[in-house]
Every structure is written in C-alpha cells, then in structure tokens.
Amino acid sequence: MKGSLLHPYKEGKSTVAAGFSLRTMALLALFCVASLWLAGCSSSEHSSNAVGTEIRFWNGFTGPDGATMERIVKQFERETGIRVKMQIIPWGTYYDKLVLSLAYGGAPDVFICHANRIAEFARYGVFRPLDDLIDADKGFPVQDFLPNIWQAGRYEGRQVGLPLDCHPQGLYYNRKLFREAGIVDTQGNPKPPETWEEFLEAARRLTRDKDGDGRPDQWGFAFTWLRTNWITFISQHGGSILSPDLKRAALAEPPAVRATQQMCDLIYKYRVAPKPEGFDSWMGFRQGRVAMAIEGIYMLSSVEEQKGLEYAGAPVPSFDVHRAVWGGSHMLCMPKDLPPERVQLVWRFMRYLSDHSLDWAEGGQIPVRRSLLKQPRFRQMRVQYQFAKQLPYVVFEPASYKSTEIMPFYDAAIEAALLGIKTPQDALNEAARRIQQVLDRP
Amino acid sequence: MKRMAFPAHQRHEALVGYLFIAPYLVLFVLFVLVPVVWGFFISLHNWHVLGEQKPFVGFANYRALLRDDLFGIALLNTGYFALLTVVPGNVVSLLLALGLNARIRGEDVYKAIFYLPVILSVAVVAIIWRWMYSTEFGLLNYYLKVLWQFLHLPGEFQPVPWLNSPQTAMPSLALMSIWWGAGGSMLIYLAGLRAIPEEYYEAARIDGASTWGRFWHITLPLLKPSLLFCLVMSLIGSSQVFGQSYILTGGGPHYSTLTVVLYMYQTGFSLYRMGYACAVAYVMFLIVLGFTLLQFRLLSARGEE
Numbered sequence: 001m002k003g004s005l006l007h008p009y010k011e012g013k014s015t016v017a018a019g020f021s022l023r024t025m026a027l028l029a030l031f032c033v034a035s036l037w038l039a040g041c042s043s044s045e046h047s048s049n050a051v052g053t054e055i056r057f058w059n060g061f062t063g064p065d066g067a068t069m070e071r072i073v074k075q076f077e078r079e080t081g082i083r084v085k086m087q088i089i090p091w092g093t094y095y096d097k098l099v100l101s102l103a104y105g106g107a108p109d110v111f112i113c114h115a116n117r118i119a120e121f122a123r124y125g126v127f128r129p130l131d132d133l134i135d136a137d138k139g140f141p142v143q144d145f146l147p148n149i150w151q152a153g154r155y156e157g158r159q160v161g162l163p164l165d166c167h168p169q170g171l172y173y174n175r176k177l178f179r180e181a182g183i184v185d186t187q188g189n190p191k192p193p194e195t196w197e198e199f200l201e202a203a204r205r206l207t208r209d210k211d212g213d214g215r216p217d218q219w220g221f222a223f224t225w226l227r228t229n230w231i232t233f234i235s236q237h238g239g240s241i242l243s244p245d246l247k248r249a250a251l252a253e254p255p256a257v258r259a260t261q262q263m264c265d266l267i268y269k270y271r272v273a274p275k276p277e278g279f280d281s282w283m284g285f286r287q288g289r290v291a292m293a294i295e296g297i298y299m300l301s302s303v304e305e306q307k308g309l310e311y312a313g314a315p316v317p318s319f320d321v322h323r324a325v326w327g328g329s330h331m332l333c334m335p336k337d338l339p340p341e342r343v344q345l346v347w348r349f350m351r352y353l354s355d356h357s358l359d360w361a362e363g364g365q366i367p368v369r370r371s372l373l374k375q376p377r378f379r380q381m382r383v384q385y386q387f388a389k390q391l392p393y394v395v396f397e398p399a400s401y402k403s404t405e406i407m408p409f410y411d412a413a414i415e416a417a418l419l420g421i422k423t424p425q426d427a428l429n430e431a432a433r434r435i436q437q438v439l440d441r442p
Numbered sequence: 443m444k445r446m447a448f449p450a451h452q453r454h455e456a457l458v459g460y461l462f463i464a465p466y467l468v469l470f471v472l473f474v475l476v477p478v479v480w481g482f483f484i485s486l487h488n489w490h491v492l493g494e495q496k497p498f499v500g501f502a503n504y505r506a507l508l509r510d511d512l513f514g515i516a517l518l519n520t521g522y523f524a525l526l527t528v529v530p531g532n533v534v535s536l537l538l539a540l541g542l543n544a545r546i547r548g549e550d551v552y553k554a555i556f557y558l559p560v561i562l563s564v565a566v567v568a569i570i571w572r573w574m575y576s577t578e579f580g581l582l583n584y585y586l587k588v589l590w591q592f593l594h595l596p597g598e599f600q601p602v603p604w605l606n607s608p609q610t611a612m613p614s615l616a617l618m619s620i621w622w623g624a625g626g627s628m629l630i631y632l633a634g635l636r637a638i639p640e641e642y643y644e645a646a647r648i649d650g651a652s653t654w655g656r657f658w659h660i661t662l663p664l665l666k667p668s669l670l671f672c673l674v675m676s677l678i679g680s681s682q683v684f685g686q687s688y689i690l691t692g693g694g695p696h697y698s699t700l701t702v703v704l705y706m707y708q709t710g711f712s713l714y715r716m717g718y719a720c721a722v723a724y725v726m727f728l729i730v731l732g733f734t735l736l737q738f739r740l741l742s743a744r745g746e747e
Contacts, residue, residue, distance in 0.1 A: 099714055103491045124492035213598050277695075278577020278603040405713050408693075416696045421608060434512070441506075 054083045055342075055349050058098060059112040059330075060091035061363075064301040068363030075359075076352050082345065102126045107335040109346045113161055115152040115329035116397035116404075122155035123401035128334040129158040133347045140351065144369045152396050153331050161331025162350050165357055165365035167297045168327030168394045169232055170387035171317065175310040177218070177291040181205040192314035199292075199317045203272035206291035220272040222281035222290040223263070223418065227407070228326040229294050230414045232316060234259040235324030235395040241410060246400040247439060251410055252425070252432035260417050260424035262319060267418065276418050285311075296328070297387045300364040313383035315390050327394035329368070366391065402438055409434045485720035492714065503721035513722065515697050516705040519612065523701060524680035526616035527623075532672055534624045539631035553632075557625035564622070564685030571618045572690060575604035605691050608698035615686045615699060623679070627672040634668030635661070674737035678730055702726050 061069050066088050073084045087108065089097055095117070101107040102121075113121060121127060134140055142150070145163060153161030171192055178190035183202050185191040193199040203220030210217050223229050234240065239255030242248065250256065266273040274281070282299065284290035286306045294316055303311045316325045332350045334343070353360070357367040361381060366388045367373060379385050397403050413431035416422040422430070460467075485503055489496045507513050538556055542549055559567065574581045583601040590599040604614040638661065646656050662669075684703035687693055693700035693708070706726065710719030 096711055099491055121492070124490065125494065126492055215598070277606040278601060280578060408708070412694065412696050415694060419607070419695060421696050 053081075053345060054085055055110060055346055056108040057084055057086045057110050057349070058089060058094075058108040059086070060089055060094040061112075062088055062090050063298070063363075065298070065360075065363035065365060068360060072353065072356050072359050075356070076349060080348070080352075082349070084349065102335060107337075109334070109338055109342060110350060111333055111335070112164070112330045113333045115149075115161070115163075115331055116399075118153060118161050118331060118333075119155055119399045119401040120404055121333075122158075122160050126336055127155075127160035128336050128338055128343070129160055130162060130334065130347075131159050133343070134159060137347070137351065141369070141371070144371050146368050146370065146391055148392065148394060149329055149368045152329055152399070155399075161333050162354060163368045164330045164332050164353055165360060166327050166329045166368050166391055166394060167365055168325050168387055168390050169228060169294050169296050169316060170325070170383070170390065171292060171314045172285060172295055172299070172303065172311055172383075173292045173314065174285070174288055174290075175312050177206055177288065178202075181291075190312065192312070193292075193317045194315075195317055196319045199319070200266075200270060200272070203266070203292065204270065207272045216271070216274075217289065219274050219284065219290045221266060221292045222273050222279065222284055223266075223276050224281045224285075224293050224295050226276060226414045226418060227411050228296070230260065230263065230410070231326040231395060231397070232294060232324065233263055233319060235326070236318060236322050237262075237320040238322050240398070241406070242398040242400060242435075242439075246398055249406075249432040249435040249439065251413070251435070252428040257424050257428055259320070260414065260428060263414075264417055264420075264424060268420065275420070276415075297366060297384060298364050300383050313386040315386060323390075323393045324395045325390045325393065327390075327396065329396070330365070400439075405438050406435045409438075481720045482724060484716050485718075485724050487717045489717035489720075490714055491716060496717075499717070503718050504725070506718070507721055507725060512697065512700065513702075513705060516700045516702045519697070519699060520681055520683060520701045520703075522612055523616055523619075523683050524677055526613060527619050527680045528673060528676050530616075531620040531624060531676055532627055532669070534620055535627035535672065536631050538624060538628040539635055542628070542632055543635045553629075556628055559622045560625040562622070565689060567618065567622045568686060568689035571621075572605075575614055575618075575690070577601050577603050577606060580604070606695060608696050611691050611695060611698045615683075615690065618690075619680075619683070619686055623676070627676065630668050630672055631665065634665045638664045670737070670740050674733065674740065678733050678737075681730055681733065682726075 057073070059066075059069065070086065073086055076082070077084055098107070098111060113127075134142060146166075149163045149166050150159075153159055153163050173190065173192050175190040178184065178192075179188075181202070183191055183193075183205060193202045199221075206218065206220035207216050208218040209215060231241075234251070234256040237255040237259040239250065239253060239257075239259055241251050241256075243250045267275055274284075281290060281293060282295065282302070285293045285295075286303060286309060288309065297313075300313075303309055332353060334346055334350075338346065354369070357365075357369065358372045358375065358378060361367050361372075361378060361384055364384070366384055367378070368391065372378060373388055373391075378388070397407070400406070409431040410428075413422075413427040416427040416430075417424045421427070486498060486500060487496045488499050488502075542552060542556075546552070562570075573579075577583060578601065580601075582604065586602065587599045603610060605611050642660050642664075643656055646660060651659065682703050683701050684707065687699040687701055687704050688707065691699040693704050702722065703726065706719050706722040709715050709722060
C-alpha cells in the first residue's frame, strides 16, 4: 500500500518514527496518564497565552503551499501589526496533535480542518460557530463564495468552517505523448479527452509496447490515489458512499458497482492502465511513462519541478452521465473555548486569508470566491484555471461524522477490486456490510 | 497481628534497598501500573477523545470485539506472522550461532555484522527494506532479474510485488523481521553452545557418533533452556508486531497485514475511540499473559527434570 497505492498526501503518516510494538502500548499508557494529568490543567491553558495580540495558527502546509502561506502571514503582520505564530505540522500527525490539544488544552486560536472532517469535529462540539461573526461583519461577501463549498463548512445549520480553498482533481496529461500519438486538434495542439469514448480511445493509442516484450512500457492512464479516483468515478455514475440521509451504506448499489467495474475494465479488459500493484503511477507520469492521470491540483508543484515534462491540466472527462469530481477543501476554524476578547482578532485574520486566497492559489490551490476566479491573474495560472472549471460540481466525502471511520473500509474494497482480489460487487458488498455496522453503532 | 521487629541495622539496610529501587518504582507506578488500571477503566466506557460525555458501557466494548470480524482477521494475521517468524527465525539464529561456534577466523567481525540489525529501530529497518522491496526499483527484484537472465530461465522476469499483493505482503514483513531480529537470539544460542562442555562431544566421537548424531543427542538437549527462552520470547515479540506493517503496508493490501496492535493503534489514534482501543489492548494483554505463563511452565518443567 505504501509503495504505489498510498498517496503522497498521506505519506507523513507512514514515515513517523514508530518504535517497537511495545512502545505503542506505552503510547496508549502515556495517553492515559496524559488524559488524567491534562484534564486538571486544561482550563488554565488559554490564559497563559492571552498576552498581547498574538494569533496562534496551526496547519499542515509542509510543501510549497507552506511557503506561500508564510508570505501571506508575513504580509498580514506588516499590514496590521498583529503577530501570528504559525505552526506547520505534517498532515500525517496533524490531526493527532490537534485532537489532543482540543481535548486537553493548548489548542491554537485558528486552525485548518479539511472539509471531510468538519462533521466529525463539529459533532463533538469543538468549533466555535462563525455565524454571529459573519453577520456582524458588514460587507462580508457570503454570496461571493461558491455555494457548494460554502455548504461544506456547515454542520447542522451552523457555519463552523470558513472555506479557504478547494483542491479538486483534474486530468493531468502529457502533451508530448499526445502529439506523438496524433491526438491533436485542428491546430495541432494536444487535445485532452472530454468523454468516456474519447478517453478510452486516447488511452488505447497512448498505451504502447515499445520493446515488443508483450508488456506495455507506456501506459495511456494510471490510477494514482485509488480512494479519490474512485469517488470521482462513482459520483459520475450517480453513485455515492452513503445514502443522502447518511444512515445507509450505498456503495454496493448498481451505480457504484458499475463505476468500479469501469475502473477495473481499464486494467483488465482494455489493458490501458497498469495493475496498481507495485507501480508508482505518479512517478510514472512524471517520467513520461504514463500519459494521463487523475490527480489533485496540489500535485502541481511536483510536476513543475520535473525537468522536460510537457504537461497540462484539463477537467476530468465525463465517464458517465453525471458531472462530478472529487475535491478537498481547507477550512479555517476556531476552537470552541477561544476567549471572547480574542475572537474579533482571529476573525480579522481569517477574513484576511480568505480575501487573499488568490495569493494562496499560487501554492497550488484554488480560490473559492467567484470574484477572485474571474480575475485575469487567476486565468494565467494555467492548470489551476482548468481545474477550477470543475468547482461547481466538486464532490467531497460524505458529511457524516463517521466519515473518517468508514474510509478504511471502502479503501480496502477498491484496492481489492482493482487488484483483482475480489469482484467489484463482492468487494463493495463486504465494505457496505462493515460500513453499515459502523453507521448502526450508537 | 504481630509485627516483625527488625534490628536497627536491618531497617537501615531495607531503607537503602528501597531507595535504590525508588526511581524505578516511581516510574513503574506512574507509567505502567496507573495506566494499566486506568486503561481498563477506559475500556469500560464509550470514550471518544473529544466527547464531553464518556458514558459507562460495561463490557460492551469486549462484546463488540467478539463480533468484530476485523479483529478476528487481525488475530489470524498476527498468528500467521508468528508462524512465519518464530520457528524459521530461530532456525536462522541457531544456524548462525552454530557457524560462529566453529571458531572461525574473524568471528567477532561476523558477530558484529549479524548483530548490527538488532540495534536499529523498526522505523530504520522498514525504510531500508522499503527500497529493497520496491516492485519496480527495488534491489531484490533487480537481483532476481539478474539471476533470471544468468540462468537463462524461459520468458520474461515478472517482478515480485513484495508488499503490494495480499499473498506476499505478510511473508515479506516476516522475512524482514527475521533479518532484523536474528542477531539477538544468535548471541543467546552462541552463549548456550559455548556452555556445553567439550568432553561430551569427545566422548561421543569416541563412541563413533556422527555429526548429526552429536547435534541431535548432545547439542539440542543441552541447548533446551536457550531454545525455550528464545522461542517464547520471539513468540511474545511476534504477537506484538506493529511497526513493520504500520510503516510498510498500513495493514494492506486488503487487510492482509492488519495485526492486532496495528488495529488497536488505528482505533485509538486515528479514530479516537479510546474505549474500544483499550479493550483491544486488554484482550491482547491477556493473550500475551497466556504466553508468558506458558513460558514459565515450560521453563520450570525443565527444572524438574
């Protein structure tokens, strides 16, 4: 899994120095002690930090996005004289640290939460709702935000997260390979596919066995992050992970099964994609051995640094009748127990980040405010601009507070289906059964 | 009740004794005893880290564990890992020790080389072996391919998906673990071998015993204490396997390397369901306790011989 099936997005988790197994027991034991200990002193935590006008901001922007965020924060400090103490924690351990700080004290004044975890955190009441701040801030342009993404920051009728960006997937394609295969428009420019037929045709022409050993050494397409690739496919077929009321597992129903079958067909029937077993797909794309890949906008910097790679971005083709693409979003959130005298200060900072999300876009993210998306400066960001076309139909993981908990089950199902361990129906049935158990548990 | 009255100097001695163990005792109570009890308390609750309410649920977590097929899979996988590592690993250690016991030149160098992996942490080992196991760029597949071509085997070499296939993932982790841990048992076996008096072998040789006969009738029986110790210790160690699958496979592909401790970790530290994680930990604890008691029994059985 860690080799090729695991996404770099998650890699932090895997490289955390894990000690001997006994240490896990010790870790659990330590947690127990800490929970006893910190329960006692959590109340005094905030007061010690309330000196002056300093905002503590936590996020996991370890890549080029971190440098971009640092620039925006510096600019905010210069303009307002407010100090921001930013702590960047790798995503792999970010939530562990955040959760403990929220539970036992030491939480930051503002932090990033991914859209797909909003419900989970909101359910345990860790956020300070933002509605009163938004209402009081005359001229705060709620209407400027794309409604579906604004909605993702809500839980049970309250706005708990302010969307900073959206990072949808898109189609990355290799322009050189497209030209070589003659997939070009009338002007001779590489033409990315828009429909399933075009996609399949392109993938066929781009899959080539150059040395005649019976195994392709150039692939038309490759699956990268299975989970999110799958969400894009099933959403396009009208399928979903949970029923709309979030009470029932829906992933074993015909649309999702059809979509999973379509993915398997690319590997086993049409033979235009490698089995995702020991094949580093993204590396393959960077090295020009894979012509097309569906990946997030946040991978942009990794192709930018690849010398000699002629890449471009396009919206994901339609594989079926529905338009849909998986995306994530970084939400700015306040903890519940933020002292009232600091709230306005923090809100000012949050608003500043949102207003400057065009600067943020340079780090490989997409603003979610219509006014910014229309600006010429954004149109010049080639890949970002292409991917942003999909924002109106971005799909997030289900907004259930059990979202994180059910994720491993469908992860395993897609893996099993694409590796040919189980048929799509069997794999999804198994996952559905396990997910239903989790949903039924009080 | 009558208290034993110690003379002053004995009381003083006892005090010094307690002072000596005090640092350990404090740490033990604070970081082992209290958490162990507290962990059991948590396992009786529906204890989400962020939950304001942490309702008491009795043994519901344990009952849920009985119906949890993933826990069953994790138990089976852990057993499978133990099967793959305990006996083969000890055979490797014993062979290494026998080789070293032949009093070869440069013995210390070999000893150091074989022992070296033991001092590495599992994280380091896993990161090294990730490169070895990489399907496309890995060292293992590279050499297998070279070998394939050298032997002129038919067809094209198909790279082995070491960590990416449910069939090979667990054996790959086992192979790595054997490499990692063999040196430790090797030293114990070596010490055990060196403790066997040379006269026994001489007598056997005079009686015309073969090499195999000497090994079977002298070496093995006299090595029994070391054997038992190493076998049971490696069984306990294997039953707690975690870092290998955590770092290299994350429990996949398709649950094939999900082990009990990894499952506990994921439940507790990814899903924040501490009550359930503690229940897993307690069941695990009982199983390891079982093995430890077994060890005591086996070792003392030897003493009675």
